[in-house]
Amino acid sequence: MARRKDPEQDFAKSIRRILFGLTVFFLVLLYLFWRIDSPRAEQIRVSILDKVVPNMEWAMAPVTRVSRLIDDFQSYGRIYEQNQELRRELQQMKAWREAAVQLEQENARLLDLNKVKLPRKLSYLSGVILTDAGSPFSQSALINLGRRDGIVDGWAVMDGLGLTGRIAGLSEKSSRVLFLTDSTSRVPVTLKPSNQRAILTGDSSLLPSLEFIENTDLVRPGDRIVTSGDGGVFPSGLLVGQVVLASDNRLRARLSADYKRLTFVRIVRHTPQPEIATPDQLINPRLPNGIIVEQDESPSE
Template sequence: MARKGYDFATPVRRVLIALLALVLIALFLFWRIDSPRAERMRTQMIDRFVPGFEWALVPVTQVSEMISGFQSYARLYEQNQELRRELQKMSAWKEAAVQLEQENAKLLAQNNVRIDPALTSVSGMVLTDSGTAFRQSVLLNVGQRDGIVDGWATMDGLGLVGRISGVGRQTSRVVLLTDPSSRVPVTIQPSGRRALLTGDNTPLPVLDFLEGIENVRPGDRVVTSGDGGVFPSALLVGQVVQASDGRLRLRMAADYDRLEFLRVLRSHPAELLEDAGALIPPGDAGFIGPMMPENPAAEDATVGSIGAGSDG
């Protein structure tokens, strides 16, 4: 087995490390000497050697710039994420503002509806659409606690919607004019013809029992007539249209696709006249005018009986 040669690398490495340590210690001590001569020597050394190491500082400068750019990019990313969150919040606020604006416009439209000043109203919000394929109705968030009475008329910001049919403590149900059970007497203007608005589960109810159809034209205004005390009179219902089958129907003035707020009109029964003496003449007080002559035969018989009595 061959023997290894003498290892010269280890002693040389130890010597070099020792010399490097001594040089570093000497440099450190020299750099720490507080002397004008040492200060001048340090300045000369910096001026002599540091400019020559600019090539060595280029990678360090680039790495520093890269680190600064990465930090700037990280800050920009965080700002971008924050702006995205703020934009989402602003979008939500915008949607809420648009909804509030629409609700405000509908409430203002309800206030602008011209009705009889004697009629007061209670405004309610539509909770849900409880209509089915065979029944058209909605629910309101007002009921007995708000003084709602069964049978009262309801309107949106444009026209008549229906009537109250079923009242609970806090809610009430509104049967729409399109419901098959709805029957409303109406007047067509300007002809003044009367008709019966009948719901048939379609968006265009039928005008039945219409007299003088030749005087009615598509586009005529239709209002409630007040007959039978079902609804107050002169409430806007819609306009006359002619269907494809030739029948006259009604285009509703109310926006049935966006029923959010309804106005319940307080209706009062017609006043009964208790004292009719001032309006109806009194009972038969006898014949007024000249007396008619009596029957001559009866008169002769009476005279004859009187004469016979006097002779006796």
């Protein structure tokens, strides 16, 4: 090795070594901070994204538009087949509509008999997806609604049809939607005809698995999945998807939400029902005021 011994170079080298060591130390600290105080670290991350991402929208929009355009062009090629398919489906739909009308009338009569009190209609906020998470670590997206629009952490996010995820991470102008496909996503659901409870568990695949089903014999592929509302995070009865039997012989959910074409999302404004803390109040006559806290009674719940 023919390398000169230059004191100036030596000095630069030792400076570099110290800086390098400090950097490594800083990175270790950063990771520990992230691991120990995850919510605060994520809050910092979100606030950085909140500053940067909305400014990048001008650049993102055309690229996204072009790639979608190419997708659409590809679909033109199959337009004749699609037309035929749609005709067939329309024919089937007519039969279904007839059935639906009959069911609706029957339902109306039954409701009249029951005098069931339906929960007040849920209201929506609509947002646009800004960016993708972009790595396999988290299946999520950033949307353009934030705290100033009145978004609250935990609210359900839907596309036009089915549940897509939940709000996880809020900042002033944007917030993060954690998809059902993310490996940390857990949602309590009900499988519809059999009324079995399950936990919809994301695992970074397009078909989240259904865990903790009490009796799997009662569940058939094709059953409808709706949120159960357990835990009070989501309102109950939001459509999630259908049960399928995957190739690994586990029950999984085919989601109704179309992740491939997700541009707009709806955020369900939801305030949880007041909890029934003292069940005896429901049975006993009401005691004089001042002894028991006023509570909202809803016989249907």
